[in-house]
Amino acid sequence: MTSLQKKLNQLIGRSKLSTVLIAPFVLQIVGAVGLVGYLSFENGQQAVNDLAYQLMTKTSNLVDQHLDSYLATPHLINKINANAIKLGQLKINDPEATGRYFWKQQQIFNVSYIGMALPNTQFTGAGTWLKGQGMTIDERSARIGYKNNVYSTDSQGNRKKLVYVYDYNPKDEDWYPKAIKSKKTVWSAVFNWDETPEFVAIDAGYPVYDDRGQLLAVLDVSLLLSNISQFLGKLNISPSAKVFIIERDGLLIASSNPEKPYKLVNDKAERLNYLNSQDPLIRATAAHLNQNFGNLKQIQKRQQIEFKFKTSGEWVQRQFVEITPWRDKYGLDWLVVVVVPESDFMGKIHANTRTTILLCMTALAIAVLIGILTARWVTNPIVRLNNAAKEIAAGNLEQKVELQRGDELGELGESFNTMSDRLQASFNEMRSLNTALSESQAQLAQYNLTLEEQVERRTQELIHAEKMAALGQLVAGIAHEINTPLGVIQSAIGNLSVALNQSMQQLPPLFHELSPERLAEFFTLLEIARQSPTTLSTREERQLKRTLKQSLAASGVENADFLADNLSKMGINANLDPIMPLLQSPERKSIVQAAYTLSAVQNNSQNIKLSVERAARIVFALKNYARQTPTGEMVKASIADGIDTVLSLYHGQFKRGVEVTKTYADVPPISCYPDELIQVWANLINNAIQAMSYRGELAIAISQKDSGVAVEITDSGSGIPPEIQERIFEPFFTTKPLGEGSGLGLDIVRKIIEKHHGEITVASQPGHTKFSVWLPIG
Amino acid sequence: MSSQAILCVDDEQIVLWNLRDQITRNFGDRFVYEVAESADEAWEVIEDLAEDGVKIIAIVSDWLMPGTKGDEFLIQVHDRFPNVVTVMLTGQADREAIERTYQFANLHAYIAKPWDETTLMDTIRSGLEKLNS
Structure with missing residues (x-):
């Protein structure tokens, strides 16, 4: 199992059952809804892009067409007028006639101005430019002393009265020298009208020559560019979209923004660079284009770009930009720029996204609700079973779980109830068994107690028997010892x-x-x-x-x-x-x-x-022995006297067969229970004699050692095998045939020595067995 | 010199001298009287007598002696000389040992110390009569 699986199992193992059931359910729904929402958003975005570019292209085309037709008109008028001059229909030297002619022509084409200048600076024209006068006819001629008179007109084009006089030499205009110089129809530079600087216009100049090539006149049609702005303003692209036209040097020609494409500097109009537009979007676009292309002259074909821009009060969003170069055969070279903020299209998309999110939330809520209900439906019986199991674990065995269900959980509940019943039955059985066991145990304890008492009693009996045996042996020896001299x-x-x-x-x-x-x-x-x-x-x-x-x-x-x-x-x-x-x-x-x-x-x-x-010696020893009645108190006694008493009493048992060597140092009497010590010496000496089969050497040494008395009893018997040396002090251990010895002799010896806080050790090899007893002087 | 001997075995010399005197007094020079302080010595005596052509007819033995005990000794004697009259004379003896001797050494009599001379002599006499009959 990988560590990941382990961790997952741990995580799941720690969670509650309902969580485990709900979480995957919710996760699935969140995943599915989120994925659908994300995809729909992405699709929407793509659609927006497509739509934006389609719209911009359409707009650009529309502007192109408009510009084509609008800017073709002046040249058409000039051509018509040139033909009229050549055909003699238009008398160039008759200011009255030409004035009316241009007035009539204005009724058809309604351009800003139609006029004609002669090389002698005569000039006639018609146009709507003087405030409150409607369409006026202008004349500069010899007959009025080369002043510029402006006449108001009636509905038939007749001059009504002189309304304005000003000084104006047509040769000073851009279009006049340009037309003469190029000898063909030309566009003037874009300029502001002198008298009405708010009129940004462009003039189409057309030189007319006679058959000899003599200049007859220069025809002029002026177009107000504000009309283009009006057109652009009327284009209903999208709420925030901007369309503007610039020259290659960045000066604004027209803009859908209702602003003046100029500014006044010292009462003189100066054209506006698009970088200085009042509209922030145009300004941002200008900055971006300058940054993106460096020189606008490089743009040779339609470009589509995007940039990010934050309009006031809105968040940063994408701006779609389409730049289309527009040219005509007379030298105009402009750029049509359409800017559309993404938000114009995203409104719907965002609305859709909101709807999607709302739907997701609703679906999620419903899913969680259903999940909880399902989980509860599944876990409720399990929780009840769990509680019941806990109760059972706590010892409360009478548990029943009624689930009323036919599914697996129902079966589990039934199984649980069966199990509970059986458990209870088993428990009752166990309890009764336990009671019986307790009784048995009590009985056993009773038996045990009795047994212990019996063992204790039996041990006492054995100890007593051992004493009696020792006494019997002693008495037998004494009997023999007395009877022999008596005999x-x-x-x-x-x-x-x-x-x-x-x-x-x-x-x-x-x-x-x-x-x-x-x-x-x-x-x-x-x-x-x-x-x-x-x-x-x-x-x-x-x-x-x-x-x-x-x-x-x-x-x-x-x-x-x-x-x-x-x-x-x-x-x-x-x-x-x-x-x-x-x-x-x-x-x-x-x-x-x-x-x-x-x-x-x-x-x-x-x-x-x-x-x-x-006999007297025996009686004396016996008297010594008998004097050692147990008093329960320690008395000072000589160890040598005790050993000699025993030797005297046992004398008959070894007689000449055993050579006794006594090496007694002068030691002080010790605090002891003399009767018990005599039992010790009797046991050890008797054992030694028996080990030698009543023939050999018995050495008894008494010496002072440390703050006590050491007694060594050595016999020349066959010795004690090493494997039983450690066991000889154990109670009931005996090498004698069954029934001859209780096996308690050395055990009693050890107990007596321990009672005296002494020590007893044995060292044995064949022919030399030594029991060493050490007793404190006390 | 007689060709029949009565042997007394006891680890107490004093007992032996007394026994010899009593038996000598009662039986006179009818028999040879020998004493031994242990079973081993008793066997030496038996061998010595056999060399001289003297036959043991009765043995009076103590029970508690160093080395071989009286019962054992009498049983050994009985094995070699089944007709010898055996008497156990002892101040103290194991009851089992006595019974064993009765069974395996055909013990004629057991007499406790201190003994009465007449009783002992009558016992030896009755043993010898049984032998002769």
Whole structure:
């Protein structure tokens, strides 16, 4: 998707539905109407152009024709008059006749003036120029002393009376010398009449010669150019159009503008340049032409140009200009200029444009209205559906949308209602499910609570069981430790009594029978036996027995086996030479028997003593242990005492199989719960002994470390595999077979140490497992 | 010298001396009497006696000893010498261990420490009579 599409989608997505529906509708109509309006305007413009140029061309042609005919007339009159002279119909030297003739001729042609000058300055003519006198006849002749008399006339052309006299020499006029000079019909320059300067005129001069070529007269017809202006003024081109005629030097000949084509300077009339026209449009056109062409003489054929000009009170608008050169065969070379403002034609066009715009607006308004209605018709149900959906979203599920329509929106409404119903049903179902779930949850929580209580109780039971197990083990050990010396004492007492009885029986006959030498040797034997070490191991005793037997046999003593057996029991390993005679005597068996019996008395007494000491030691340890009743308060206690108590109580469990090395530094007593710490030592020592299978080395070290006491219990057992080292302090973790250990021992140890703010760590490798406990002195 | 022996096994020497005295007193020179402080040593004794052509007929063993326990030892003995009379004499023993010994070592009797001399001797005697019958 392009970014443009994205932006468009975003724009549409943000707009309201009704806007989206109306906007394209309005856009279409605005586009169509605007296009039609623009095209019609353009067409109108084109038509205006065409029309303007057609009109101007037509006007120019009309002016051309008028000029052709109007300016041809003087020459025609001159020709007629020349012919009349040649035919003798017009007597040039009869001023009366020529005056009437010209007066009559004026009735036909009605030009400004018709006259005739002779080389002797005689002049006659007729024309309407003197104010209030109508057509007058002018005469200058010898008979009136070459004055210029003006006579009023009646309706028949008869002179009525002299009304005006003035001084006028026809030879001074432009047309006279010009005509003589060119010897043919000519145009004078445009000029103002002397007597009536408002009369701008042009004269056609015509020289008449006799057969010999002598100049007879010069004929003259004067044309007032104001007549051309009047003609131009009457041309109904368009309201503001201007037509004017200029000479190539820019001097105005005639203009449709009702202005005087001259101005007075020192009471003399001066012709007006079109640049100085009073009419702003003519002036603007003049400026534009001068600027456009530079020199008007360059214009050789019809030109059509346009320029922009702002007439007062109007806006800047186009001005159509057509310039047509006009010439005649007698030397006139003028330009006919038609200027038409566009506004003359645009009025209608503008009116049309206004109508178009109005129609556009109306169409637009209707379109928007229809669009709004349509959009509303389409969006209303959607808005209602939307509101209903919002209500549902807000939790108000009982929504119904009644659209009463058969189209797709109607179907949508029905679908919506169905959906709403189902949603409500689902919601109700969900609510009931939720309620059930809440109940279940509550129940579950209850179960959970019960379960937690049970777990807690069970854990307490297990901890208790662990304590009981430890206690049971302890009690068993103690029972064994006590029972053993008791058993020894009991049997020793029996032995003693038996030995005494036997001695009582054996000794008197022996003393009676033995010679004094043998008797001395007997006492020597007893002394040797008394001094013999009593702590021979069974192995050493067996070895001794073997040695004695060989030695006796080597000495040739009989009953060596019996003798060696009893002597070894007595622990006699000394030189037998001093008693050899005794051993070789015939009474040797009864002698050695008696000696053994007597030494048994000694041995048993010794055993009773040892056993009593042992029992006393156990009782002392037990007393120590029992004294550690939980008080709930920390007391100062020696760690070494606690460990020794445990060692004493467990002594029976390792006995000779375990070599205990104690390295106790002199450490101060610490604040602790002694009973709990004893449980720690009992657990650790018991574990160590079990790990060694009751055989190996147990090292216990106590030292001061930082502000606490460090205890290291090291055994030479098989060690703890690395993968379970981290788990051994977890509750219920055990490597013992199911049912033999709760797995709580080390967990309890850890808890007790934590309670003392101490630390316990383990480092183990086969043959060397060390539990390190650190406890603050507190 | 007798060719039959009674062996006492206990990790307490004092116990062993007492036992030997009591048994010697009661049975006289009918048998050879040997003592051992552990199961391992007991086996040494058994081997030594076998070399001398002396046969073990009865064993009195403690239960709680370093190394091999009494029940285990008696079961091993029973495996090799099924006819030997076995007596367990102990101050403390696991009930399961005793039952195991009854089952696998054909234990003749279990006697708790401290023991009564007459009872022990009668027990050994009854065991030996059963053997001879």
